[in-house]
Amino acid sequence: MVLLKEKLEELEYKGEKKDIKIGIIGAGYVGLVTSVGLSYKGYDVLVFEKNKEKLSLLKKGISPFYEPDLHRFLTSALNSGRLKFIDEVSQIIKECKYIYICVGTPIKEDQTYDMFFLDLAAKEIANHLPTNERKIIIIKSTVPPGTARWFQKIIYRYRRGKKTNIEVASIPEFLREGNAIYDFFNPNRIIIGIDNKEIVDDLRQIYHDFPSPIIIVSTIEAELIKLASNTFLATKISFINSISDICEQLGCDIENVRMGIGLDHRIGLDFLKPGIGFGGSCLPKDLNAIISLFKEKQIDPVLFEAVKKINNDRINLLLNKIKKALWNVKGKNITIWGISFKAGTDDIRESPTLKLIPMLLKEGANLILYDPKATNNFKNQYPQYSVNTSIKITENIYESVVNSNLIVITNDWEDYKKVNFSKIYELMETPIIIDGRNILDHALISEHGFEYYRIGVNHESS
Ligand SMILES: NC(=O)c1ccc[n+]([C@@H]2O[C@H](COP(=O)([O-])OP(=O)(O)OC[C@H]3O[C@@H](n4cnc5c(N)ncnc54)[C@H](O)[C@@H]3O)[C@@H](O)[C@H]2O)c1
Incomplete structure (x- = not known):
């Protein structure tokens, strides 16, 4: 059901609990809003933010930035016990089947994206990945087309031949700062970019109760859709x-x-x-x-x-x-x-x-x-x-x-x-x-x- 903006005030933190643990890497505008939103939806959410100052504020229930309604959702999420900010990224990689990548992708002097934070996240995942356990990694950051495929390749590279069972999807974020909480619950559309059809149901499961059309495309198409929309x-x-x-x-x-x-x-x-x-x-x-x-x-x-x-x-x-x-x-x-x-x-x-x-x-x-x-x-x-x-x-x-x-x-x-x-x-x-x-x-x-x-x-x- 579409949530009216005026009703956001009345939204209470009582969604039904789901037996799925989700990890979020990076708690900026996108990561934090996704974290509180998914925990409201009933998931157990673990969040790792590498900036220690931000992490310590978040643990106290303080958002490092201003976003309408966020404080209320953050407080309820922490009180419910479904949202936790953690010190070690390894905990996410070991415990969560779904891992959302929400790190920044700033622009470099040569006007291309800086992939440093993504590379770092890939390395951390590779270092802590349990052998054989299936993990679905979802890139929310805005990235150049082809990134999800690269990300998968880079993880394999850092694994140096160790057994690895991962799939990388691209689900670009379209939230508007200033309306981010509302947008989380009412996205115009959900673009799910995947290159392996076997994970469609896994990802549909996360998004099944959103009031929005879901479009399944390839990862490269999802990445291009995000770039082209903003352009x-x-x-x-x-x-x-x-x-x-x-x-x-x-x-x-x-x-x-x-x-x-x-x-x-x-x-x-x-x-x-x-x-x-x-x-x-x-x-x-x-x-x-x-x-x-x-x-x-x-x-x-x-x-x-x-x-x-x-x-x-x-x-x-x-x-x-x-x-x-x-x-x-x-x-x-x-x-x-x-x-x-x-x-x-x-x-x-x-x-x-x-x-x-x-x-x-x-x-x-x-x-x-x-x-x-x-x-x-x-x-x-x-x-x-x-x-x-x-x-x-x-x-x-x-x-x-x-x-x-x-x-x-x-x-x-x-x-x-x-x-x-x-x-x-x-x-x-x-x-x-x-x-x-x-x-x-x-x-x-x-x-x-x-x-x-x-x-x-x-x-x-x-
Ligand atoms: N802000 C928006 O309105 C918006 C909307 C849609 C998409 N996006 C895209 O989403 C991405 C994130 O944007 P944002 O505005 O949230 O950025 P942000 O800079 O506010 O947040 C990114 C966070 O990730 C953290 N981080 C970086 N590397 C990390 C790592 N390896 N482990 C843990 N934490 C790490 C940073 O410390 C930072 O707090 C960007 O690619 C952006 O283009 C942003």
Whole structure:
């Protein structure tokens, strides 16, 4: 049955217990959500996370990152005794028939995936694998097509001829940070990539009570589906961003135009919102990876190169809007609302704000940064900015606008809509807002007296 988002609050931790033990390697966004979700579904879940600091937080029931509803699910899972964080990966490999690989696959300088963590996981599995016992290894990480087959080969290699009975499957993850728990219970589809039909039933067994179609494909097809899906989403964003640019030139309002386009069911409104470009740990990385893959196979990646170029140019367009609105940037106080790459998460990986900050500093601006959840991550990952006297980081949205000359909105938290804009107006030196995500109600904001600029609208003609 499909679980309605509003009902997530009411979901109680009482699913029927199943007599299957699952191991998870890597407890980041994907691994941790998969762990609490599978334990809710009734499985005994053992989790190994190699980062000791994260592991010790997890043992205390503290998530190392922010994700709505996760804390509640994590607490219930630990209290039920079905979820355990363990110190030795060997325990997973010895005790669990199913082993999920959820380690990171960051992008390297040459724009291909870094397989270091996967290689490490393969070695650990090979070192502890009991002889002859059947194990099913499921790769959830996003990887280049062909990885599952490589993974199997690498394990055999590390086994150095010892008896081995493993199958490697690919079940790519499609969760959205900020909606991850909901997405775990309601995936649009479950892609099961296998190269040996004998394990179909084993894997169907795990996913039989999800309300989603299950598609059985080869491992290489599953891996390509994940890459291609993210590339398509990236393409949709760059498409609407291009249309928003022409809207500005023609005196059209992108909000009207996107409605007119997106209400066509063949197109859809999702991912059809203009802005300052996509970020995060997935879309930029997977786009780069598909470009590299096409080049490696000597196919022209012209479409994907264009998507990337359009995305990279967005931040310059935003900078130009700021410069144009302020007339002089040097010495101005600029407030940035938004550090994480989108609402609902404290994840700042590849956030457009990280590109904007040095650009504005170079122009001589003073910056005041605010984000509902990501300030701590920012301080920890960019300590150099905490000691920069031109940057102030605040937890209070009103404090962020005191004597400010301009607010630029870079992510799409609903919280921004709820502030008292009369108060914001009073606190600012010059009340200007550039809404890089078109999330505010422009009529209301203009009524308050702000100079308000959105993406995809020609403000000179309006
Ligand atoms: N974050 C998302 O929204 C999302 C969505 C779909 C797919 N993915 C893909 O899933 C994978 C994981 O993404 P993430 O966001 O969870 O990454 P992450 O960096 O948040 O988490 C990965 C975790 O694995 C741990 N790890 C690495 N090697 C390990 C090992 N050998 N043993 C134990 N732990 C190990 C790391 O310490 C880290 O905590 C990536 O390939 C990513 O592209 C991510």
